[in-house]
Amino acid sequence: MNLTQYVDQLRQELAVAAEAGGEEARALAERLTAPLESAARLTLLNALSAAADEITVDLAPGSVDVRLRGVDPEFVVTPPPATEAFDARAEYAALMSAQPTPPPPPAAPDTADDGGTARINLRLPAHVKARVEEAASRDGLSVNAWLVRAASAALEQPDARTVMTSSHREARGSGNGFTGWVR
Template sequence: MNLTQYVDQLRQELAVAAEAGGDEARAMAERLTAPLESAARLTLLNALSAAADEITADLAPGSVDVRLRGVDPEFVVTPPPAPETFDARAEYEALMSAQPAPPPAPAAPDTADDGGTARVNLRLPGHVKARVEEAASREGLSVNAWLVRAASAALDRPDARTAVTAARREVRSSGNGFTGWVR
């Protein structure tokens, strides 16, 4: 950023103000403008540094720095890191592929719903509970987070509902009526 135009503007405004005071004031202003140039540059640099600090406070964890190149300041902007996003489709495809996939990242909370949670009491046989705890530990998740993700993955599978329905749809014909499970 070139500060020369701002320093020159300050010099011109000082000359205009001195014109009102007559020849003596104009001569004094001309003698003062040369030493004031470096003071004006330093003041402008301080103002730019303070502005960069305020922007950095709002941009955190990103930052804005002012660096001096020769006599002119230069801004260096470091943007905040991009947030990691959860891709449910890619997660599903990785689970369904035949190749072993690395453990998935913890799922981000679903922001599409109303944000509320519901409490459910779940009774598991001891051996199943132990396996759930081991799986959650391997993936670095709490048991609750692991169960939420497992339930969501089971419900999101396109064949989940039809498999349950087909297994229970043993419909037998008996005279005038039907008996069995239908969904």
């Protein structure tokens, strides 16, 4: 998306407004247009990023990202999966060597909230980060979109401790002991 036309329009509007103030105001406006160009571009990028965040909320688990290439932003749209969604329970089962039945795909997040997005810092061990990047690439998603989908899927699943506890209890034939992962 080329922002130059919008910045030029802002420059023209400033020149028209300065004409009303006389020669001194016009000279001041000419001196201010160059430094204001970068501020105008940054403000437009912030508005585009906010719009992309709002669209992502409605599109979840798909996403819209704004990427900067040179001085012009680009939109990258990752549509929601049409077929197989990320299955957090199956991933967990593969790690635990258990074989529970796969859950249904996660529902779209509840849109009854204020519609905003939140930014968090997530610290992952390097080997986990590499696996997340591989999985996102394999699914054709950005890492952010993949993590949003994984979190949404995990929140839609029954508590993993309950699943592990009941399966281990059935396997042992006794209800007096517990085995499995603890958070």
